[in-house]
Amino acid sequence: MVNLTQDLKPISYVKAHITEVVDYVGDSRSPVVITQNGEAKAVLMDIESYEKTIHAVALSKLLHLSEKSAIDGKLIPHEKVKERIEKTLRQIKK
CATH class of the missing domain: 3.40.1620.10 (YefM-like domain)
Incomplete structure (x- = not known):
């Protein structure tokens, strides 16, 4: 302050x-x-406060984009996300 x-x-x-x-x-x-x-x-x-501010702004932008996606109906069901992550992990392990 x-x-x-x-x-x-x-x-x-x-x-x-x-x-x-x-x-x-x-x-x-x-x-x-x-x-x-x-x-x-x-x-x-100070640099620490600056970094925290930059991170807070970035998080705010992500939240705004997420909210916009939800409003626009561009959500991915939890099960689909889980399947994608599991598929990606299987590919990485190969």
């Missing part, structure tokens, strides 16, 4: 204090919003 009093920094501050800002982001796991001319322009975040 962004703390606007602590995590909102002008680009000039970030340029002058980049090491401290990167250390803060890494230690606190809190993103820093970088502003330019008073407008939010970028977000600096």
Whole structure:
């Protein structure tokens, strides 16, 4: 969660204090919003939080596609999926 009093920094501050800002982001796991001319322009975040965010977005996309498939009637019955998996496993073992 962004703390606007602590995590909102002008680009000039970030340029002058980049090491401290990167250390803060890494230690606190809190993103820093970088502003330019008073407008939010970028977000600096630690790599672990970034990876979690990317994975969450990917999962959200998969869920959306699954929901759309269900709405469109493009579902595969459980037994057919099981048969396909078993067939694939038999082929791999050969």
